[in-house]
Amino acid sequence: MLKISWTGAALILAHIWPSVYALDPLEHINLFIGTINGGHTFPGATVPHGLVKVGMDTDSPGNHAGYDGDPSWNVTGFSELHQSGTGGQVPLSNFKIFPIHNCSVFEQCLTTIEERKISRSVLADGSPDDFASPGYFATNLSNSIRVELTATRRTALHRYTFPIDSTTPRILLDVTNDGQLSASDITMLIDPDTGRMTGSGSFANSFGKDRYHAYACVDFDQKPFEYGPYKINYADLWGTDIHQHYYTWGYEHGGLVGFQSSGVDVTTILVRVGISLISVDQACSNAEEEIPNFDFESVVRDSEDQWRDILSRVQVEAEGVDEDTVTLLYSSLYRTHVAPADFSGENPGWVSDEPYWDALYCNWDTYRTLFPLLSLHDPVNFASVVRGMIDIQRHEGWLPEGREMGTQLYIQGGSHGDPILADFFVKYQHYAEKLGVSADNLYAALLADAEDTPPNWNVQGRQADAWKEYGYIPSDTTFRGGANTKQVSRSIEYAFNDFTISQVSKALGHSEDAVKYAARAQNYLNSWNGNVSMPERSNVTGFFQPKFMNGTWNYTDPRHCSVNDPTKSTCFLNAIRRDGFYETSPIVYSQYVPHDTAKLIELQGGVDSFVERLDFMFENNYFDSTNEPSQQIPYMYHYADKPGRTAERVRETISFWFNTSRNGLPGNDDSGAMGSYVFFYLAGLYPLPGTKQFLLSSPYFPSISFFNPLFNTTTSIVSHNFGGGNIYVEGVKVNGEAYKSNCFLEWEVFMKGSTVELELSSNREVGCGQDGLPPSLSTGGYD
Ligand SMILES: *[C@@H]1O[C@H](CO)[C@@H](O)[C@H](O)[C@H]1NC(C)=O
Ligand SMILES: *[C@@H]1O[C@H](CO)[C@@H](O)[C@H](O)[C@H]1NC(C)=O
Ligand SMILES: *[C@@H]1O[C@H](CO)[C@@H](O)[C@H](O)[C@H]1NC(C)=O
Ligand SMILES: *[C@@H]1O[C@H](CO)[C@@H](O)[C@H](O)[C@H]1NC(C)=O
Ligand SMILES: *[C@@H]1O[C@H](CO)[C@@H](O)[C@H](O)[C@H]1NC(C)=O
Ligand SMILES: *[C@@H]1O[C@H](CO)[C@@H](O)[C@H](O)[C@H]1NC(C)=O
Ligand SMILES: *[C@@H]1O[C@H](CO)[C@@H](O)[C@H](O)[C@H]1NC(C)=O
Ligand SMILES: *[C@@H]1O[C@H](CO)[C@@H](O)[C@H](O)[C@H]1NC(C)=O
Ligand SMILES: *[C@@H]1O[C@H](CO)[C@@H](O)[C@H](O)[C@H]1NC(C)=O
Numbered sequence: 001m002l003k004i005s006w007t008g009a010a011l012i013l014a015h016i017w018p019s020v021y022a023l024d025p026l027e028h029i030n031l032f033i034g035t036i037n038g039g040h041t042f043p044g045a046t047v048p049h050g051l052v053k054v055g056m057d058t059d060s061p062g063n064h065a066g067y068d069g070d071p072s073w074n075v076t077g078f079s080e081l082h083q084s085g086t087g088g089q090v091p092l093s094n095f096k097i098f099p100i101h102n103c104s105v106f107e108q109c110l111t112t113i114e115e116r117k118i119s120r121s122v123l124a125d126g127s128p129d130d131f132a133s134p135g136y137f138a139t140n141l142s143n144s145i146r147v148e149l150t151a152t153r154r155t156a157l158h159r160y161t162f163p164i165d166s167t168t169p170r171i172l173l174d175v176t177n178d179g180q181l182s183a184s185d186i187t188m189l190i191d192p193d194t195g196r197m198t199g200s201g202s203f204a205n206s207f208g209k210d211r212y213h214a215y216a217c218v219d220f221d222q223k224p225f226e227y228g229p230y231k232i233n234y235a236d237l238w239g240t241d242i243h244q245h246y247y248t249w250g251y252e253h254g255g256l257v258g259f260q261s262s263g264v265d266v267t268t269i270l271v272r273v274g275i276s277l278i279s280v281d282q283a284c285s286n287a288e289e290e291i292p293n294f295d296f297e298s299v300v301r302d303s304e305d306q307w308r309d310i311l312s313r314v315q316v317e318a319e320g321v322d323e324d325t326v327t328l329l330y331s332s333l334y335r336t337h338v339a340p341a342d343f344s345g346e347n348p349g350w351v352s353d354e355p356y357w358d359a360l361y362c363n364w365d366t367y368r369t370l371f372p373l374l375s376l377h378d379p380v381n382f383a384s385v386v387r388g389m390i391d392i393q394r395h396e397g398w399l400p401e402g403r404e405m406g407t408q409l410y411i412q413g414g415s416h417g418d419p420i421l422a423d424f425f426v427k428y429q430h431y432a433e434k435l436g437v438s439a440d441n442l443y444a445a446l447l448a449d450a451e452d453t454p455p456n457w458n459v460q461g462r463q464a465d466a467w468k469e470y471g472y473i474p475s476d477t478t479f480r481g482g483a484n485t486k487q488v489s490r491s492i493e494y495a496f497n498d499f500t501i502s503q504v505s506k507a508l509g510h511s512e513d514a515v516k517y518a519a520r521a522q523n524y525l526n527s528w529n530g531n532v533s534m535p536e537r538s539n540v541t542g543f544f545q546p547k548f549m550n551g552t553w554n555y556t557d558p559r560h561c562s563v564n565d566p567t568k569s570t571c572f573l574n575a576i577r578r579d580g581f582y583e584t585s586p587i588v589y590s591q592y593v594p595h596d597t598a599k600l601i602e603l604q605g606g607v608d609s610f611v612e613r614l615d616f617m618f619e620n621n622y623f624d625s626t627n628e629p630s631q632q633i634p635y636m637y638h639y640a641d642k643p644g645r646t647a648e649r650v651r652e653t654i655s656f657w658f659n660t661s662r663n664g665l666p667g668n669d670d671s672g673a674m675g676s677y678v679f680f681y682l683a684g685l686y687p688l689p690g691t692k693q694f695l696l697s698s699p700y701f702p703s704i705s706f707f708n709p710l711f712n713t714t715t716s717i718v719s720h721n722f723g724g725g726n727i728y729v730e731g732v733k734v735n736g737e738a739y740k741s742n743c744f745l746e747w748e749v750f751m752k753g754s755t756v757e758l759e760l761s762s763n764r765e766v767g768c769g770q771d772g773l774p775p776s777l778s779t780g781g782y783d
Pocket of ligand 2: 074
């Protein structure tokens, strides 16, 4: 079969993508959603999955993406490297460029981060005078300097427009101040002939224990008349806001250049910043290659074209739908394509021809909805990520779980590279070779996760030895190799991971393995304690609970880590925790076995008590939209043949938690995990990663379609009787034929390119149809 390279694949697709769009998604995107209130989203300029994400940095404590939508936080610079929507420590935020307004004496310029920071202009409604659209960001500083930013994959282009009365416009490159002030091993050079500045350093990653190296190459579109390094002792800052100290730490260091003002008009200076993880030379060649002339408008246009190409693959009919809903859909889709990032050519670890992907932050968040969304409209990037992950496994022994600038990040749950690879493979098995994915290497990578115990399961692989020996992760293991925490969550996640491996085994015809991993997928049963009840609600019985090596149980209150937890605990990463749960309460986890819900219903005493429990969770705020294990909960009613309740819970969830305001996200976006989950809710779909099924409900649009550029097919979901209270799916037709279920669609429907017609009604009691329940491991259907 034709084997195409990574760049070859991009070229082929460019030919088959139709050039006429019904609706331009770029007109329906708000990049400021989630920029206050802990959403930590990145509103700056980037291409889809770009390494460089150039944007504003502020002194906000919530500056994880540099930016803060609240203008009372001041600007500290404009840097090239960011994440979007992360928790942990403040990531990246290097290297900062800063315009100095009007400083006539070089030595007297205010260069330290504390001295130079400045407020933004504020509009009449109190919001900052900032503008953002895909590929472009602009702000007006209170000293009347206008800043505009755009980017290619590895290079940023900044445009600074100084006011007429600015006699000595200057630009500063700050090498040391990353988001954590963690720099060491700094280099900084200025070429006196051109003003080119190069800088590099070592910095702390934001959710792990390793440090990364980064390199920058800064050029100007004009020659400075004055230049030099600045180096300022941090002594003045001692005891203020310093998080980390390293041995060479102690200075703020960078370069400062000055330009002649035009005298009669505003002075505009273009600054091009190439970035590399390899060397300053490579940073310079990246910049020269990607932005050879300093044509700001053409870089913006190219970036917009890339965004339009990818986002236009989803089209909606928006008639009768309010603009906020359209904007919520496309803004959410946009954030699905910010991370992970294509770092090909920038792997600091080893030389390989394979693509290299980074900003995997983290698989725990993204495996559930982000990658399944890529499967619908972006198979080439999906395949490329899978190739990159397999290449990492071949060099490090295990699939990556979280990755930042070539370093490993902490694992949150199971080994979630597995469902990502499985989701790709079960859907694209027959195209894997064409997309450059080796089925053998993919399978070997899955088996390594499943069978080999890594030296440190905090950062790669899983606690495979205990899992194989006990069939659960005991609360009191004495195994070495990682933190003995989140044991119950890990047990349930490992079971799901093994389920997805069994799906791949089956697809490959490895039937013994398929049976083996399907059996291990049922290990979640080992953590089910049918004797534990909800305090003050004795008829809500049966929970996942921590279990010791000797088979006896420990006890974790089902309310633990929920809003109703009397001890107000939180279940985040913490090496001393013994409660067993991560990012959610036992009551939520006990409602979420995505691959075997039929069995869970049985464990909970049947459909009625299962539904009663779901209702109880929603009515008492146990459902927690901010953390991933809750994301599928509204769709769990499907398995009880009550898809009408799903449609209602989905609408409650969206209207209560998500909107297009700056505070329109209830928590971190988690690198697009929230974005992709909201997208699915609005599209009336929910994915089951590692399977060929999508749960189906009613979309928010009379029609929504997905173009798959690999198959050159479009699948449209069209709703009849759309509007009003008609949110219940009464019947489904695919290409004119009655479909087997009202509650799920098979992958085949999307692969072939189909017209799916939904008959909507106001009858909330309609079910999934005869034999229409979605599959479960114990009742079959995952074929
Ligand atoms: C893709 O499909 C369209 C019709 O849906 C067709 O016009 C076009 O030629 C196809 N492109 C390729 C490359 O097959
Ligand atoms: C931002 O700067 C302005 C003055 O330019 C100052 O009044 C304000 O307090 C600063 N904000 C913070 C959060 O430091
Ligand atoms: C900039 O500096 C020049 C010379 O020192 C001064 O005349 C001018 O007023 C300053 N402009 C601003 C906006 O501060
Ligand atoms: C900044 O000011 C310019 C005029 O100088 C204006 O055109 C622009 O809309 C303002 N806002 C932004 C974000 O660029
Ligand atoms: C639940 O309690 C009963 C009666 O005490 C006991 O027989 C059974 O083994 C217990 N089950 C579990 C899972 O602990
Ligand atoms: C469980 O108890 C609650 C009150 O605590 C009651 O409203 C509900 O009907 C009971 N459910 C069943 C199935 O008995
Ligand atoms: C089982 O192990 C736990 C924790 O190590 C211990 O507290 C308990 O006494 C043990 N129970 C039995 C029956 O050995
Ligand atoms: C049992 O659970 C409690 C509460 O989470 C915890 O404090 C204790 O350390 C656990 N015991 C063991 C042996 O893990
Ligand atoms: C947007 O959602 C947030 C919660 O995520 C809420 O606090 C805020 O009030 C909502 N804003 C609007 C305009 O609905």
